[in-house]
Amino acid sequence: MAPYGARAKEHVDGAIDLSQGTPVDPTPDFIQEALQAAADSPRYPVTIGTPELRAAMRDWAINTLGVTGDFDVLPTIGSKELVALLPTILQSKSVIYPKIAYPTYLVGAMIAGAKPIESEIDATTWPAADLVWINSPSNPTGRIAPAEEFQAVIDYSRKTGAVIASDECYLGFPAGAQQPISILKVAAGENKNLIAVHSLSKRSNLAGYRAGLIIGDPEVIAKILEVRKHAGLMVPLPVQRAMTVALGDEVHALKQAEKYRARRAVLQPALESAGFKVEFTNAGLYIWCSRGESDWDSIAWLADLGILCTPGHFYGPAGARHIRVALTASDTDIEKAADRIAKAGRP
Numbered sequence: 110m111a112p113y114g115a116r117a118k119e120h121v122d123g124a125i126d127l128s129q130g131t132p133v134d135p136t137p138d139f140i141q142e143a144l145q146a147a148a149d150s151p152r153y154p155v156t157i158g159t160p161e162l163r164a165a166m167r168d169w170a171i172n173t174l175g176v177t178g179d180f181d182v183l184p185t186i187g188s189k190e191l192v193a194l195l196p197t198i199l200q201s202k203s204v205i206y207p208k209i210a211y212p213t214y215l216v217g218a219m220i221a222g223a224k225p226i227e228s229e230i231d232a233t234t235w236p237a238a239d240l241v242w243i244n245s246p247s248n249p250t251g252r253i254a255p256a257e258e259f260q261a262v263i264d265y266s267r268k269t270g271a272v273i274a275s276d277e278c279y280l281g282f283p284a285g286a287q288q289p290i291s292i293l294k295v296a297a298g299e300n301k302n303l304i305a306v307h308s309l310s311k312r313s314n315l316a317g318y319r320a321g322l323i324i325g326d327p328e329v330i331a332k333i334l335e336v337r338k339h340a341g342l343m344v345p346l347p348v349q350r351a352m353t354v355a356l357g358d359e360v361h362a363l364k365q366a367e368k369y370r371a372r373r374a375v376l377q378p379a380l381e382s383a384g385f386k387v388e389f390t391n392a393g394l395y396i397w398c399s400r401g402e403s404d405w406d407s408i409a410w411l412a413d414l415g416i417l418c419t420p421g422h423f424y425g426p427a428g429a430r431h432i433r434v435a436l437t438a439s440d441t442d443i444e445k446a447a448d449r450i451a452k453a454g455r456p
C-alpha cells in the first residue's frame with residue numbers, strides 16, 4: 110500500500126484515508142468520565158468482570174440481541190485479540206472461516222497451528238471442523254446473513270459438535286431495511302456450542318480502550334475463562350467501568366450508527382457515478398464495490414484523487430476485483446472524497 114499512500118499524499122488538497130476501519134468521532138463524555146473515575150485501580154481486575162459489568166452485559170444481550178435460555182457472558186480485551194487467540198484457547202485443530210473475511214480469522218488459525226479452511230456461505234457444504242467463524246454484518250462486504258443461513262450453521266454445529274463463533278461486531282450498523290440479527294436470537298435459547306462476539310470499538314468509539322465481550326454457551330465460555338484465569342488478558346478495571354456505562358446506553362450508539370448511515374449516503378452515489386458497482390451494502394462500516402477491474406487498478410485510480418482505500422484481495426483471493434471503502438472518516442473528509450470521485454467521473 111505504501112506507494113499508493115505516497116501517491117495519495119501528493120494530492121494538492123491532501124490525502125483522505127478511507128483504508129482503515131478506525132473510528133474518528135469522539136468517545137462520548139459520559140464514558141470517558143467513567144474511565145477517569147476508576148483511575149485509582151491498585152488491585153488486579155476480575156477476569157469475569159465486575160458484578161455491575163456482568164449485569165450490564167447480560168441485560169444488553171437480552172434487550173439488544175434477544176438472547177434467551179441458559180447463557181454466560183465474558184468481557185474481552187478488544188475482539189481482535191479474542192479472534193486471534195480463540196483457536197489456541199480452545200485447542201482447535203481445524204478452523205472454518207468465510208472466503209472473503211477479516212484476516213484475523215486465518216491468522217488465529219495459524220497461531221494455533223490449526224488447519225485453516227476457507228468456506229462458502231452455505232453451511233451444508235462445510236467439512237467437519239472444530240471451530241467455525243461466521244461474520245454478519247460482514248467486514249468487508251456489509252452482507253447481512255438471513256435467519257435461514259444462521260439456522261443452517263446451527264444445524265451444522267448440532268450435527269458435528271463444532272463450536273460456532275459468530276462475529277457480530279457490526280450488528281448495530283444497519284444501512285437499509287434489513288435488520289442484522291444475532292445467531293443467539295435464531296438459536297432461541299438452545300445455545301450449546303454457540304458464542305456471539307461483540308465489540309464496543311465502533312459502537313461506542315472505544316477502539317483505543319480495547320473493549321469487547323462474548324456471550325453464549327456457558328460451557329464454551331467456562332473453557333475460555335479457565336485459560337484466561339491463568340493466561341491473564343483481564344480487562345483493566347477502568348475499562349470495565351467504561352464498558353458498564355457504555356452498554357447501559359443505546360442513545361449514543363444509535364446516534365453513531367446514524368452518522369455512518371449519512372456518510373454512506375454521501376459516498377455511495379459518488380462511487381456509483383464513477384462506475385463502481387456497490388454490493389451487499391446492507392450494513393456495517395464499509396462500501397464493498399467493484400468496477401470489474403483488478404483491485405490495484407481501482408486503488409491506483411483513487412490514489413490519484415488523493416483517496417486511500419483497501420484492495421479486496423486483502424480479505425482473500427476471491428476479493429481481487431473489489432475494493433473496500435471505509436466510512437470511518439469525518440463528515441468533511443467523506444464529503445471531500447465524494448466530491449473528488451464524482452468530479453472525476455468514469456475513467
Ligand SMILES: Cc1ncc(COP(=O)(O)O)c(C=O)c1O
Nearest residue numbers: 187188189211248278308310321
Ligand atoms: C469483523 C471484525 N471482527 C473483529 C474486529 C476487531 O474489533 P476490536 O478488536 O476493535 O473489538 C474487527 C475490527 O475491525 C472486525 O472488522
